[in-house]
Amino acid sequence: MKDVALQLINLKKTINKKEIIKGISLQVNQGEVYGLIGPNGAGKTTTIRMIVGLMNMTDGDIKILGQSIRLNFSDSIRNVGAIVENPEFYPFMTGMQNLKHFAKMYDHLSEERIKEVVSLLGLEKVIHQKVKTYSLGMRQRLGIAQAILHKPKVLILDEPTNGLDPAGIREIREYIRKLADEEHVAVIISSHLLSEIELICDRIGIIQHGELISERMVDEPEVDENHHSKVIFDVKEFEQAQGIFNELQIPFEVDKHRLIAEMNREKIPSVIKMFVERDISIFGVTAVKASLEDQFLELTGGNVIE
Amino acid sequence: MSKFFRLIGNELFKIFIRKSTWVMFISLAALVIFGAFLTKTLNEMNTTYSDNWREELQEENEQFEKEIAGEDGEGFVVTYNGEKIAENNYYLENDIKPLNYGAWQFTLDNAGLVSVISLFTIIIGAGIISNEYNWGTLKLLLIRPVSRTTVLFSKFTSVFVFGLIMMIFLIVFSLLTGSIFFGFEGFNPKFVISTAEGFKHVPIISELLSSYGYKVVNLIMMTTLAFMISTIFRNSSLAIGVGIFLLMGGNIIVGILSRYDWVKYILFANIDLQQYKTGNVLVEGMTLGFSVTNLIVHFIAFLIISWLVFTKRDVVATGE
Ligand SMILES: Nc1ncnc2c1ncn2[C@@H]1O[C@H](COP(=O)(O)OP(=O)(O)OP(=O)(O)O)[C@@H](O)[C@H]1O
Ligand SMILES: [Mg+2]
Numbered sequence: 001m002k003d004v005a006l007q008l009i010n011l012k013k014t015i016n017k018k019e020i021i022k023g024i025s026l027q028v029n030q031g032e033v034y035g036l037i038g039p040n041g042a043g044k045t046t047t048i049r050m051i052v053g054l055m056n057m058t059d060g061d062i063k064i065l066g067q068s069i070r071l072n073f074s075d076s077i078r079n080v081g082a083i084v085e086n087p088e089f090y091p092f093m094t095g096m097q098n099l100k101h102f103a104k105m106y107d108h109l110s111e112e113r114i115k116e117v118v119s120l121l122g123l124e125k126v127i128h129q130k131v132k133t134y135s136l137g138m139r140q141r142l143g144i145a146q147a148i149l150h151k152p153k154v155l156i157l158d159e160p161t162n163g164l165d166p167a168g169i170r171e172i173r174e175y176i177r178k179l180a181d182e183e184h185v186a187v188i189i190s191s192h193l194l195s196e197i198e199l200i201c202d203r204i205g206i207i208q209h210g211e212l213i214s215e216r217m218v219d220e221p222e223v224d225e226n227h228h229s230k231v232i233f234d235v236k237e238f239e240q241a242q243g244i245f246n247e248l249q250i251p252f253e254v255d256k257h258r259l260i261a262e263m264n265r266e267k268i269p270s271v272i273k274m275f276v277e278r279d280i281s282i283f284g285v286t287a288v289k290a291s292l293e294d295q296f297l298e299l300t301g302g303n304v305i306e
Numbered sequence: 307m308s309k310f311f312r313l314i315g316n317e318l319f320k321i322f323i324r325k326s327t328w329v330m331f332i333s334l335a336a337l338v339i340f341g342a343f344l345t346k347t348l349n350e351m352n353t354t355y356s357d358n359w360r361e362e363l364q365e366e367n368e369q370f371e372k373e374i375a376g377e378d379g380e381g382f383v384v385t386y387n388g389e390k391i392a393e394n395n396y397y398l399e400n401d402i403k404p405l406n407y408g409a410w411q412f413t414l415d416n417a418g419l420v421s422v423i424s425l426f427t428i429i430i431g432a433g434i435i436s437n438e439y440n441w442g443t444l445k446l447l448l449i450r451p452v453s454r455t456t457v458l459f460s461k462f463t464s465v466f467v468f469g470l471i472m473m474i475f476l477i478v479f480s481l482l483t484g485s486i487f488f489g490f491e492g493f494n495p496k497f498v499i500s501t502a503e504g505f506k507h508v509p510i511i512s513e514l515l516s517s518y519g520y521k522v523v524n525l526i527m528m529t530t531l532a533f534m535i536s537t538i539f540r541n542s543s544l545a546i547g548v549g550i551f552l553l554m555g556g557n558i559i560v561g562i563l564s565r566y567d568w569v570k571y572i573l574f575a576n577i578d579l580q581q582y583k584t585g586n587v588l589v590e591g592m593t594l595g596f597s598v599t600n601l602i603v604h605f606i607a608f609l610i611i612s613w614l615v616f617t618k619r620d621v622v623a624t625g626e
Contacts, residue, residue: 015620052449054621078451088442092324101319104312105450146446 004066005030005186006051006154011060013046013210020046021210023060028203030153031184033176035201035218037191043210044190045085048158051188052082064154078106081152083160087143091132095123095142098131099149106150117145120175136163144172148179155179155187161196173200230288231268233259236281244274310460313452317464321430330426331475337419338480342487345412354406363394363404389500396498396505404498408491409484410510416480417514420521423476424528424553427469431529432545434461435616436536445621454617458537462609465529473518502585520580527577527601528553530608537612560588576600 006028013021021043028034036044049055051062053073062069064076089098099118103109118127121141126134134142140163147155155176161169177200179185191197197204198218206214234257235241241259245252248271252261263271265287275282321327355362370387377383397404405411435458438444447457484490496509532549536542552559556574563569570576570589576597581587 049621052445054445054448056618056620074451074453077449080449082449084445084449086442088446090320090441090443093320097319097323101316102446102450104316105309105447105452107309 003030004028005032005064006188007063007066008047008051009061009063011047011050011062012058013043013050013055014058019210021050021058024207024210024212025060026205026212026215028154028186028188030186031180032203033180033187033189033201035189035191035197035204036207037194037197037204038207039192042207044207045158046210047207048082048084048156048188048190051156052080052084053077054084078150079153080156081147081150081154082156082158083140083143083147084156084158086162087136087139089131089139089142092130094130095127095134095138095145098142099127099146102146103149109150113149113151117149121145122171137165137168140164141168141172151183153185155185157187157189159191159193160189161191161193169196176200229263229265231261231263231265231271232284232286232288233261233271233275233282234284234286235259235275236283237279240278241275241280244271244278244280248274309452310456313456313460314464314467317434317461318467321434321464321468327430330429331472334419334422334426334472334476335479337422338416338476338483341416341419342412342483345407345415346487355404359403360398363398367391367394393498393500393505400507402498402507405491405495406489408489408495409481410491410495410514411497412484412488413477413480414510414514414517416476417517417521419476420473420518420525421553423469423472424521424525425550426472427465427525427529428532428549428553429542429546430468431462431465432532432536432549433542434465434533434536436540436542436545439540440542448621455613458613458616462530462533462612465533466526469525469529473522477514477518520578520583523579523601524553524556524577527573527604530605534608534612538615564588570596571600573600573604 004027008024008026011021011024012019024043024047026034036047038044046055050057051069053069065079067076069076089095090101093101096114096118099114103114118124121144123138123141123145126138131139131142140160144157144160147157157176160176161172164172173196176187176189180187180202189197189201201218203215203217205212232255233241238257238259242252242254245259245261250261250263250267250271252259254260261271268285268287272282272285367390370391374384374387396402435444438447448454481490491510494509494511496507497513498505498507499513528549531552532545535548536545539545552574556577560569560572560574563572567589570592575588575592579594579597581592582594582597
């Protein structure tokens with residue numbers, strides 16, 4: 001088991017007597033990328049604001065590298081880099097002036113490190129321009145730059161790919177993976193772009209109404225007994241196969257020359273066995289991995305703004 | 307500690323990189339030059355004394371006497387000329403050559419421009435926290451290994467460093483402009499002033515420092531007040547408005563409330579410490595100690611309120 005980098009313990013937040021975060025517990029290990037997804041207003045940003053100390057927690061605790069942020073905030077936050085919501089900077093200053101401004105808030109942060117981060121995010125060309133001339137994508141990159149300047153052990157990114165073009169998203173994704181794999185940074189990313197998160201994260205937590213309603217590994221097989229996924233059967237003896245599904249009481253749809261059955265993947269081998277026994281020629285069987293999006297919509301009952 | 311200085315450096319950088327700050331300095335410089343032109347025109351009437359100053363003073367006195375004789379023993383001319391004669395006699399008795407008008411005296415006359423600096427410092431003080439809210443940059447400032455208390459006090463200190471820089475600018479620029487327009491009186495010239503205990507021959511520099519110093523009290527108090535208001539309401543316009551209104555109107559408020567004895571406890575009744583120098587105290591029984599205590603209590607209260615609000619508050623989405 002790897003070391004825990006970030007831990008939320010029964011975290012709660014009440015604003016104006018309304019409970020917005022209703023007790024979230026989760027942990028992110030070193031070198032792990034954790035995705036926090038949920039519909040608009042689910043409480044992702046609120047959770048992140050509490051982790052970085054912008055909001056006080058009503059109850060519960062947050063530990064960074066094992067130490068509660070309640071005890072010594074400055075020492076804890078030293079190990080954290082973050083983007084919270086939109087990437088906003090001093091518009092009348094250049095990107096470089098902005099980075100230097102934040103760099104001065106740490107001890108021993110060298111000019112070389114700033115340059116390194118600038119080239120890492122491909123900002124060399126615009127870094128000496130005023131931020132007010134930046135596109136959203138450039139500001140997003142600058143946002144990531146200020147978050148990683150001080151080589152944090154925990155990186156918190158609230159919708160970091162917002163505004164980036166596909167090439168930019170891919171670049172950032174690869175870079176974040178590299179940080180996690182090579183420098184063992186624990187990364188927590190919030191998003192509602194599910195396809196995005198699926199590609200980059202090791203583990204995902206779905207948050208809704210301020211609660212963590214589900215947590216799973218990204219490539220975890222469907223083990224739930226009652227969960228039915230789609231299985232596509234490409235067979236020659238079409239009618240006969242349908243008869244078997246009816247016999248087994250498996251619901252199915254007909255799609256041109258294929259049969260799409262709704263069933264638990266555990267049952268696939270026994271169905272194939274029956275087909276073989278009854279001399280049905282099988283060209284192919286595909287278990288469609290329900291995309292995260294389906295799971296997400298299924299779990300949250302649609303992407304409805306709270 | 308070095309981090310605190312770095313934070314102040316950051317704040318000053320953000321202040322001085324904006325054009326609006328330079329407009330402030332240019333306006334102040336323009337006012338100084340305008341004042342010099344005005345003084346130059348008016349000063350044509352003033353006499354300058356040559357090496358024969360003793361005779362010149364005597365002639366002046368005779369002229370004043372004549373004017374008094376022309377009046378029927380009362381009125382402005384009588385009082386004014388009487389004072390002038392007394393002053394001239396002081397020079398003659400003590401064998402002091404009257405100092406001709408020059409850069410130092412011009413700088414002293416510009417003490418009134420400290421209110422303009424107060425105005426600009428209030429604007430800076432009112433924006434230093436609330437601008438961070440408006441720009442959405444406060445969150446980037448608070449997720450660093452620097453406590454909110456340190457952020458707050460580095461900002462507060464920076465406002466006064468700005469005020470100090472402007473003050474030094476005013477003095478240096480006035481001296482330069484004054485030297486060009488009126489000449490330089492020397493490095494530590496003395497001149498004669500009229501005090502409650504009669505005439506005194508004093509160094510201009512000490513007079514300059516006290517004259518500016520008394521006005522700085524108002525600057526400090528109103529800027530701290532504006533800083534507090536903007537920290538509470540995250541709105542710089544409101545803080546600037548209230549700050550400038552009270553900067554200008556504090557005396558009016560005191561005037562309105564002057565029939566009550568408790569007026570002496572309000573801040574504005576204590577801001578003018580010069581009342582203890584001239585002896586014209588607002589309410590019988592007020593002392594310098596009383597006023598200074600009152601000022602310190604207000605100052606600390608403003609700071610504590612700002613601190614409580616700033617350190618305890620949730621930083622939520624921008625534009626709220
Ligand atoms: N300052 C506040 N006062 C009152 N309610 C708030 C405040 N901030 C957030 N909320 C509420 O808390 C809930 C969670 O908001 P939050 O911004 O955390 O959602 P989110 O998951 O980040 O949404 P999005 O995907 O739109 O960014 C929302 O219902 C919101 O209305
Ligand atoms: Mg959000």
